[in-house]
Amino acid sequence: MTIKQVYIFRSGELYLHHDNTLPGEFPLCFADSVIDSWQADIGGEPAALYLLESSVSKQELAAASVSGSALAESSASGSWVRLRALFAREEPEYALLSRNAARALGLLNWHHTTCFCPRCGAALRNSDSEPAKICPACRVVQYPRICPAVIVIVRKEGRILLARHARRNQDVFTCIAGFLEHGESLEECVAREVFEETGLRVRDIRYVSSQSWPFPDQFMCAFTAEWESGDIVPDPEEITEACWFDPSDLPNHPLPGTVAWKLIHGEVQRMERKK
Missing domain, CATH: 3.90.79.10 (Nucleoside Triphosphate Pyrophosphohydrolase)
Known part of the structure; x- marks a missing residue:
């Protein structure tokens, strides 16, 4: 599967190029901060998903997702954009990015927290055919939670x-x-x-x-x-x-x-x- 887009999340923020497009490769400067990664179909395209270590507490993240301001931190190649600010954009070109980013983060959150079978406790493995996890011991299939x-x-x-x-x-x-x-x-x-x-x-x-x-x-x-x-x-x-x-x-x-x-x-x- 050829990866065409990379979603990088941190503390409810998405990393974008300065022209508000997704990177096509994972920047090595973030390598030491990765706490989970996955590959999934996002908007009909194969994508790599990365979750970086959070810089704030869960309570601060939940509050910022509702009432926090967009983050202005940037680098030479891109910047962090708060998802809430992205969801607020009304331009048609942002609708697809917002929808895909919500799907990507939801899948990545589920992947990060769903590691063991709720029936027998065995470690789950990723399905090769769909966004799901399979228990190798009792064959229970776990799908992303909503x-x-x-x-x-x-x-x-x-x-x-x-x-x-x-x-x-x-x-x-x-x-x-x-x-x-x-x-x-x-x-x-x-x-x-x-x-x-x-x-x-x-x-x-x-x-x-x-x-x-x-x-x-x-x-x-x-x-x-x-x-x-x-x-x-x-x-x-x-x-x-x-x-x-x-x-x-x-x-x-x-x-x-x-x-x-x-x-x-x-x-x-x-x-x-x-x-």
């Missing part, structure tokens, strides 16, 4: 519900979100998460859009919902503060490139159209 999650903007009388999370991204107000559980639909998950985290009941739950979020393996499904009943009673284990905000007067919130930003500013645009 964790579906919901995120919702709740409306009430022209205002929207935003919250500060207790465990992550504590400096921003964002939408209510959570992982899908076995046995429930996405809409049921929305209703449960809103009630568990804020004590509110919602209705008219409507799907808006979705986003691959490879930090490390989420697939975000975005919704809107209308407040039905209840007063805000935050779950202190999950939520530090939750409030109703006028879309014209927003607090510090996630930056472009996140589906949360799209939901929030979708409401801003909706209110402006009503004027």
